[in-house]
Amino acid sequence: SYVLTQSPSVSVAPGQTATVTCEGNNIGSRSVHWYQQKPGQAPILVIYYDSDRPSGIPERFSGSKSGNTATLTIARVEAGDEADYYCQLWDSSSEHPMFGGGTKLTVL
């Protein structure tokens, strides 16, 4: 089955840029979505279709893809951005949505 691989953790100082990556075979041909989950809360969608932002999501959040890697970039990181981030796509071969294992973003 299709596998999405994320680094377990990323640390960044306030004001700096955080990069969260998601690797998957042939990910370039699939649409990737990103979710933010703060402790004790439900996930919220922060990026869809690789790089689009839902209304209400700050412009500091952006998404991109290159090769077999999708990337969530958070500019000018704030303490409130500390959360787990998950990538997700629809695997048409299995007809399953697939999630990455999640990346914990720590703001130093």
Place this chain on the structure above:
Amino acid sequence: QLQLQESGPGLVKSSETLSLTCTVSGASISRIGYYWGWLRQPPGKGLEWIGSIYYSGSTYDNSSLKSRITISVETSKNQFSLKLSSVTAADTAVYYCARHNMMAAGKFDYWGQGTLVTVSS
């Protein structure tokens, strides 16, 4: 504003059936193109999709859970439900319902707050 709310027992005995309902408000569950999904998250772990249902009753199910899952929809009540049979401690998790937007590459764009279900022996 679309809202989803899970309800059901927070404690289920091992080998019994877990039953949850998701009530949708702010939009019709019968809206064309939108599936309605169940996901779960064991304590300290990542997200796992369980299955999704269309208002017509058509479903997608996680093949690893398929034999134990029943997902149903009640359009008159704007609700959909999950039954998971023969539960074990491994089924202890926060269970979420969400709108599964199959017109938009399968994104989950609205989520319920989640409900913790603990399986006891």
